[in-house]
Amino acid sequence: MDSTILWETDILWIVKVGSFVHMKKILNVISSTRGAASYSIQLAEALIDSLRVAYPGSTVKTVNLAEKHFPHLEESHIAGFFTPPEQQTSEHKEVLRHSDEAIQDVLEADVLVIGAPMYNFSISSALKAWVDHIVRKGVTFNYSEKGVEGLVKGKKVYVVESSGGVYSDGPRKGMDFVEPYMRTVLGFIGLTDVTMLRVEGTAVPGVKEQAMERALAEMRV
16 A cells, blocks of 8 residues: 555544644623624624634524523522422423533533623623623532632633723723623623723714724734
């Protein structure tokens, strides 16, 4: 048998194995209602394209919170959260369905890309509802004698924030509650490797024209 063919086959196999090892499962969470006009969606898509280049073979699962609505927490959800699994009824399991699905998405992902457009200085109610379903005692965090322990670890998170004004610096910096909230709540469940990406000033004359170009130039994977 031709040794050259064997050698070429081995090289191809090594390349394929290497690509497989470095591939990532990416969870893309969209919370904007603006579709293709959304700056956070545009920047997130550019980021995901870069991640796919950096990690060939990566897969992307998109959860669009503008289309898939997570209910705001009610008494039935809280009761389900605090009922031990062995005591949960069919009613409990039904109200926990959204939470179980959202947490499973997070646990299965290697990289999370979370779109977080600023609405009235904070995140949208749709994103807040999703967050409320993934922050769950005994599943994504727990209490011990040492305090709170986040149970979701070893993942990279990118939070893609968009805003009409400029909040990364200057007199309005203290009005941005998106970044501190997202860093705090994600860190609470163990997601501490968080990178913030911003496209800002999208409503400011003289700034908005270059807002996306500047955001793309500053983007790092």
